[in-house]
Amino acid sequence: MNLLAELRRRFEPVLAGLGISPDDVQKSLEMIRPAQDARFGNYQANFAMPLAKALGKPSREIAAEVAAKVDLRGLAAPADVAGPGFINVRLDNNFLTERLAVAVSDDRLGIAPVAQPKTYIVDFSAPNVAKSMHVGHIRSTVIGQAIVETLRFLGHRVIGDNHIGDWGTQFGMILYGYKHFRDDAAYQANPVVELSRLYRLVATLVGYFETKAELPELQKRLQEADAVATAHKQAAAADPQAQKKAAKEQRRLDGRVADARAELSAAQTKLAAADADPELSKLVREHATIADDVLTETAKLHAGDAENRRLWQEFMPLCLAEVDRIYRRLGVTFDETLGESFYHEQLGPLVAELRSQLPEVVRESGGAVCVFLPGQATPMIVQKKDGAYLYATTDLATIRYRMERWRPDAMLYVVDHRQSLHFEQLFAMARLWGYRDVDLRHISFGTVLGDDGRPFKTRSGDTVGLEGLLDEAVSRAAAIVSENDDKKPAGPELSADERARIADAVGIASLKYADLSQNRTSDYVFSYDKMLAMTGNTGTYLQYAYARVHGVVAKGRVDVAALRASGAAIRLDADAERALGLELLRFGDALDDTVADFRPNQLTSYLFELANRYSTFYEQCPVLKAETEALRTSRLLLCDLTARTLERGLSLLGIEVVEKM
């Protein structure tokens, strides 16, 4: 049960009696919220002010009228009116303790499953299995999992689908690399490492030629920018009148020249570095047509070429085993793993169908089959001029497949915000195609930036591999676990095995929490120290809070099952107790907030707040040494409920708890 929902039920008849539209009643109900400040009680209603105009009465008068009429008996003290018409509600202790008693005796902590479950497809993680996963993959994976788990706990039907990249150009690169640069001994010893090396090598060579091809364009752009800037300077000199405005324009133009110069010199540096490397420049000479040849390998794979298919069959299990190993370490699972290859056979008929069904938007241009959507500056290409299909094509096929198989109410794509144009076009096309009553949503998130604040790019060499990041997180955690265990007053209490297990849980948690605790829409600055921090608002802090609760219960040799079944009363006399109790009851609201816009940081904020309240309670309220038996039992109940709420909340975020640390 949600506090907010209950409160809104009480206000509804009063609002309906004001003679406003049902729509305004709804809007007004949404303006009942948790209070910003404890001085204003626990909840506040802000609807009186906006209603003032419509009702032609001062907002304070409206507020007073509502406050007098609303029936809060059994829930809260009579409502107060403050300021211009804020209505403040302070919940009764009796009510809180009753609700806490319900949570104590309920597996779901008193949170009822939604009345009308929906079917959600959550498309997340989606790595390219030809390359090893790097830090850029972590957000989609971690955020996606949290969304899946939270929706599922709320009672929805959820299908987590890992739409892996297993059919694209990257496989052409691996095929090309395998055929030309393979080191058999290395492949025998560790095929995935060797494939990864081959991928990087081929990508480097292709990149070399791409950069080289761009060079004239970059030079031209620099010349043009320079010419414009110079002309502007001369014109400005001739016309002293317009000096001020001209100066500003000049700065802009000079900036553009500088940008063009920087871009050109970056490209030249890159090429020079390759040319200076004798081995690399030899390969460059020998593989002058590599960019096209890679595409040819890809096209042959798609066309059913026997050798390429055989190699693909050989590589795939290896690549999948590799990503699976990472998922196991992260504790991530999927209900479905249908990669691009799964849809391959459907693409040809699909394009033909689109052309015949929607000839006004789907047509050929420049040799490619394009979708020209109204209001879109550029078309979405569904078939290249060489006949190959693209991810837009696959994504359309995927939508159809999912609609037919699952009849979902919504599909959520947890993908980097840089693909927003793609999704805008994809969704618009899907609607034209007839899929109008499904909520297609791009759950975008910010880019991972480097320490320098520039977008994190996987430059060869200094890629931060996901595996290495996990190792680093766990080893940092191990050091801290050991250090803290060693300095325990009563001496170390953990075995080597326990330390290792705890380090694993703590390390992985720090990584996930760092990501989840941030608003997903903002860019993410990559920093080991920040991602792996273990003090402050971190996963470790929450795990520690849990372990401390567990420590109390263990030390008191409390029979938890009996405690829960006892029906003993919870008392909320001390401020710290009341604050904790109230926070515990807010869990349902926090979950609603989390899925309202699919923002797991709503849940991390809640859990952090809860752990904070517990820490304060822990400092101020002795549990095992409470003055009376009744108080001891009451506090133990609060502890147990805190532990269960933390454990449940963290599990929804994909974070494990440990009983000792």
Add this chain to the structure above:
RNA sequence: GCGCCCGUAGCUCAAUUGGAUAGAGCAGCGGACUUCUAAUCCGCAGGUUGCUGGUUCGAUUCCAGCCGGGCGUACCA
């Protein structure tokens, strides 16, 4: 050029989608371990929410214009 996103404390970020005196963490300073785990707690300090206007009872939030940054923009994903 066009489109989308962002700019909040020294740093990294919140702010319940327009509510009351803008909050946390880190870093800094000062306190609290013979007492249930100090990976903690309590306190102090830190702000013209990029700038300028507008909309209204009320703006970090909405609108316009500037300034600064990022991303995307026809056959990669």
